[in-house]
Amino acid sequence: MFSDQDDVLFSDLHLKEDVLYFFYVGEIKADCLNQFVAETLGKIHGRKFECISIVPDIMESYPHRNIMVINPLAKNLYNQTSRKYSCRMGAKEFACEVSRSAAVRRLAEMLIARQGRLYIHVYESLPQLELCQLPGTVLLGPEGSISSIWNNKLYQLQMLSGQVPLMDYRICKNVRELYAGVESVAQEWSEGIFVSRPYSAAGANSFIIRSAPELEDQEPLSRDTYFISRYVPHELDPTVLGVVGNEDDVFIAAIADQEIENKNSFRGSAFPSSLSHKEQAEVREHARMVGRVLGRSGYRGIFGCDFIVDNQGRIFFVEVNARKQGTTMEMCCTLENALPPGAPSLMEMEYHAVVHNRLPPGRQEIKEAIQGLFWRTYNFKVEREVVTNYFLPMDEDERELFRQVRQKGLEHRMIIVEHPGHKRCVMPGSFLGRIVAVATNREDLDRDISLGKFMLEESITIRE
Numbered sequence: 001m002f003s004d005q006d007d008v009l010f011s012d013l014h015l016k017e018d019v020l021y022f023f024y025v026g027e028i029k030a031d032c033l034n035q036f037v038a039e040t041l042g043k044i045h046g047r048k049f050e051c052i053s054i055v056p057d058i059m060e061s062y063p064h065r066n067i068m069v070i071n072p073l074a075k076n077l078y079n080q081t082s083r084k085y086s087c088r089m090g091a092k093e094f095a096c097e098v099s100r101s102a103a104v105r106r107l108a109e110m111l112i113a114r115q116g117r118l119y120i121h122v123y124e125s126l127p128q129l130e131l132c133q134l135p136g137t138v139l140l141g142p143e144g145s146i147s148s149i150w151n152n153k154l155y156q157l158q159m160l161s162g163q164v165p166l167m168d169y170r171i172c173k174n175v176r177e178l179y180a181g182v183e184s185v186a187q188e189w190s191e192g193i194f195v196s197r198p199y200s201a202a203g204a205n206s207f208i209i210r211s212a213p214e215l216e217d218q219e220p221l222s223r224d225t226y227f228i229s230r231y232v233p234h235e236l237d238p239t240v241l242g243v244v245g246n247e248d249d250v251f252i253a254a255i256a257d258q259e260i261e262n263k264n265s266f267r268g269s270a271f272p273s274s275l276s277h278k279e280q281a282e283v284r285e286h287a288r289m290v291g292r293v294l295g296r297s298g299y300r301g302i303f304g305c306d307f308i309v310d311n312q313g314r315i316f317f318v319e320v321n322a323r324k325q326g327t328t329m330e331m332c333c334t335l336e337n338a339l340p341p342g343a344p345s346l347m348e349m350e351y352h353a354v355v356h357n358r359l360p361p362g363r364q365e366i367k368e369a370i371q372g373l374f375w376r377t378y379n380f381k382v383e384r385e386v387v388t389n390y391f392l393p394m395d396e397d398e399r400e401l402f403r404q405v406r407q408k409g410l411e412h413r414m415i416i417v418e419h420p421g422h423k424r425c426v427m428p429g430s431f432l433g434r435i436v437a438v439a440t441n442r443e444d445l446d447r448d449i450s451l452g453k454f455m456l457e458e459s460i461t462i463r464e
Contacts, residue, residue, distance in 0.1 A: 007101045010069040012439055013052065020049045020115050021066075022140075023108070025098055025122030026091075026130070027117070027335070028057040028418055029434065032329050032398055036347035037121050037140065044351065053108070054098055056089040060421020061390050070097050077425075086420040087427040095128035097161040100370050104131065112136035120328075122354040124323035125301075139243040140347075140354055142244075142322065150299060150322035152198045163293055164286045169229035178226045185228065189388065192231030194264070197224055208263050231263075232316060234308040238280075239285035241347040243302050243330045245359035247295030250288050250401070251349055253278055253331045254366045258306065259378065262452065268378040268435075269327045271334065275309060281316055283307055288322055300353040302328065303345060321418050330375055333402040338370045373406055376445040378435040378452065386426050386460040392419040405438045412439035416450035416455060425463070431457050
C-alpha cells in the first residue's frame with residue numbers, strides 16, 4: 001500500500017518525455033476538473049499536458065495514473081490497526097503536509113527544471129500551500145491570502161454591506177456575548193437564530209437554535225468570535241458559480257438549487273433552478289456585484305455565491321465561497337453541452353483571469369434553462385464509522401455522462417463516483433461517495449438519486 005517515500009502513502013508516477021505536467025492539489029472530488037485544465041493548457045501552449053494529482057483520499061482505485069496520496073492520519077491508523085481508513089483531512093493541514101513533503105518538492109523542482117514552469121491547480125487557494133512559493137510555479141487560482149480572508153464570513157458581511165441584501169446579524173466576540181446576543185434577539189427572531197463561526201462550510205461550525213439554553217446542547221463552544229443572524233424560512237437555496245477576471249469583468253455561469261438537510265447541511269445541487277425568470281435575473285446581478293467587490297480586492301478566479309429566497313420572493317445573500325464549489329464540474333459540463341464549440345470553459349476563464357487579469361474573448365453566459373438538460377448531485381456523508389462490504393466502481397466519468405444524455409439521446413443516466421473501495425473503514429464526516437444524475441426531465445433525476453442512495457447504503461456495515 002505504501003510508497004518507498006516516507007511522507008507519501010501511495011504513488012504511481014509514470015512520466016512521459018513528450019508530455020508537460022501540472023500539479024493538482026486538493027481532494028479527489030475536484031480531480032475531474034483537471035481534464036478541462038489539461039485541455040486549456042494544451043490549447044494555449046500548443047503542447048500536450050497531463051496532471052499529477054496530489055490528494056488525501058484513500059481509495060481502492062483512482063481515476064487515472066500519476067496519483068500521489070498524502071494523509072498522515074490514515075497512515076498512522078493503518079500502522080496501528082492494519083486497517084485501511086478513509087478519513088478526511090482539513091484543507092489547511094493538507095496544504096501544509098503537501099508543502100513540507102520532500103517527495104513533492106523534489107518532483108516539483110525536477111519538473112520546473114525540465115519544463116521551465118509548473119502550473120499548480122487547486123480546489124481552494126490557501127496561504128499554507130507554500131509549495132506555490134517555489135520559483136517557477138504558477139498558481140491557477142486566486143492568491144491564497146486574498147482567498148483566505150474572503151472565506152471569513154464576518155469579512156464578507158462587512159465588505160458587502162450596502163452592496164447586496166443581507167439578513168439581520170450581530171457579532172459576538174466571545175461566548176458570553178454569544179449568550180447575551182441570543183437572549184436579546186430570541187423573541188424578535190422567533191423563526192430561529194443561525195449561529196456560526198467566521199470560517200464554516202457545508203454546515204460545519206454552524207447550527208440553528210431558538211433560545212439561549214439551546215446553546216448548552218451544542219458541542220463545547222470555542223472562545224472564538226461568533227456571529228448570529230436571523231433564520232429566514234425559505235424553500236429555495238440558489239447557488240451561483242462565477243469567474244472574476246477583474247473588478248469590471250465578472251462571468252456568471254449558471255444558477256442551481258442547493259439541497260440542504262437539517263436546515264444548514266449541504267448535500268448536493270440540482271439544475272436548472274426552480275426560481276422564476278425574474279428571481280434568477282436578480283440573483284445573477286447580486287452575484288455579479290459580489291464578483292465586482294471580490295475583483296476590487298484583487299481576487300481573480302472562480303468563486304461561488306449562495307443565496308436564499310424567502311416565501312415572499314425576497315432574496316438574501318448567505319455567503320461567498322472564495323474557491324471552487326460543489327457544482328463546478330457540473331457547470332463545466334453544462335457549458336460544454338450548451339454553448340457553441342470553441343467557447344471557453346470555466347477552467348480557461350480562470351487561467352486568463354489569473355495569468356492575464358482578464359477573461360478571454362468568446363465567452364457566453366447561459367441566461368435561461370437549457371431545454372432537455374437536467375442534473376442533480378448528492379454527497380453521501382457518513383455520520384458513524386462504517387466498513388465497506390464491496391467496491392462500487394465508476395463506469396464512466398461525469399463528462400461522458402453528460403454527453404450520453406445530451407448528445408447520444410439517452411433519457412437519463414446515473415453514476416456513483418469516489419467510492420473508497422472494498423473493506424475500507426470510513427470515518428465519521430467522510431464521504432462514502434457522490435451520486436451524479438443527468439436526465440432529460442426532472443422526475444428521472446429523483447429516481448436515480450434514490451437508487452444511488454440505496455446502492456451506497458447497501459455497500460456498508462455500521463461498525464459497533
